[in-house]
Amino acid sequence: AQSVAQPEDQVNVAEGNPLTVKCTYSVSGNPYLFWYVQYPNRGLQFLLKYITGDNLVKGSYGFEAEFNKSQTSFHLKKPSALVSDSALYFCAVRDQGGNFNKFYFGSGTKLNVKP
Amino acid sequence: KAGVTQTPRYLIKTRGQQVTLSCSPISGHRSVSWYQQTPGQGLQFLFEYFSETQRNKGNFPGRFSGRQFSNSRSEMNVSTLELGDSALYLCASYTVGVGGNEQFFGPGTRLTVL
Numbered sequence: 001a002q003s004v005a006q007p008e009d010q011v012n013v014a015e016g017n018p019l020t021v022k023c024t025y026s027v028s029g030n031p032y033l034f035w036y037v038q039y040p041n042r043g044l045q046f047l048l049k050y051i052t053g054d055n056l057v058k059g060s061y062g063f064e065a066e067f068n069k070s071q072t073s074f075h076l077k078k079p080s081a082l083v084s085d086s087a088l089y090f091c092a093v094r095d096q097g098g099n100f101n102k103f104y105f106g107s108g109t110k111l112n113v114k115p
Numbered sequence: 116k117a118g119v120t121q122t123p124r125y126l127i128k129t130r131g132q133q134v135t136l137s138c139s140p141i142s143g144h145r146s147v148s149w150y151q152q153t154p155g156q157g158l159q160f161l162f163e164y165f166s167e168t169q170r171n172k173g174n175f176p177g178r179f180s181g182r183q184f185s186n187s188r189s190e191m192n193v194s195t196l197e198l199g200d201s202a203l204y205l206c207a208s209y210t211v212g213v214g215g216n217e218q219f220f221g222p223g224t225r226l227t228v229l
Contacts, residue, residue: 032215043119043205043220051215090158096215102171103148103218107157 002027004093006106013081014114021076021109023091033074034092034103035065044090050074061085081113117142119221121206127227133194136224140187140208146170147189148218149181152203161204164189165211193226201228 003026013019025031032051036044048059055067065076074091091106120139128134140147148171149161160173164183181191187208193200203225207218 034217036220041223041225043121043222044207046217046219049215049217102160102163105150105158105160 002093002095002102002104004091004104004106006089006091006109008109009107010110010112012112012114015083016080019078019081019085019111019113021089021091021111023074023076023106024072025074025091025093025104026072027093027095030096032094032096033065033067034094035059035063035074035076036090036092038088038090038108040087047076047089081111083113083115086111086113119206119208119219121204121221121224123224124222125225125227127229128196129229130196130198132196133192134196134226135190135192136204136206136226138189138191138206138208138221140189140206141219144208144210144219145187146209146211147183147187148207148209149189149191150205150207151175152205152223153201158205161191196228198228201226 005024034049035047038044047063048057050057050067058064063078067074088108088110090108092103094103095101122137146165148163151159162181163171167183178194183189203223205223206221209218210216
């Protein structure tokens, strides 16, 4: 069964420090992987995705993510956190095997960046 | 290009009532999905529509239903509202056929059931 796990409910980092938000996945075939961010009282905004190719994917607002097939992980990273990065982050996965395969979302990780 | 729009943005209802939420996808997107977001349960998939047909369904009771019109706009309906239905309801659209396409989300409808 397809699933996504975000093992940390909350991540706290100081402004200027690197940040990592973890995500592991399980799909029956090859995955499409996505990261979204949600600010309070807003919908989800797309950050980046992995489809195929280079394992390091760069996205919006200076975020990047590394696809690791052997560890079935797709961790979100940023070299230097900003206070404005504080938000709720969701990882999502979709099985490549069909047009109407569902998107599966993780439970979300709240990122707190302190000044 | 306009984004995904959802109306209304906020709703307050009482138990036992019914509610209809509306979603207009991005122009050209024919797939619309609905999600329920609550603090305790995260993002729960409700259903997905494509070309007026329901393609996927989540694990929700029959009180939750939806439909899609020929212009790809979608509505979801919740009948006999319960307190636990209070949530943010999100609609998302994407282009089917290229599997790597991401979903684009609307701002959501915040439903409060009293």
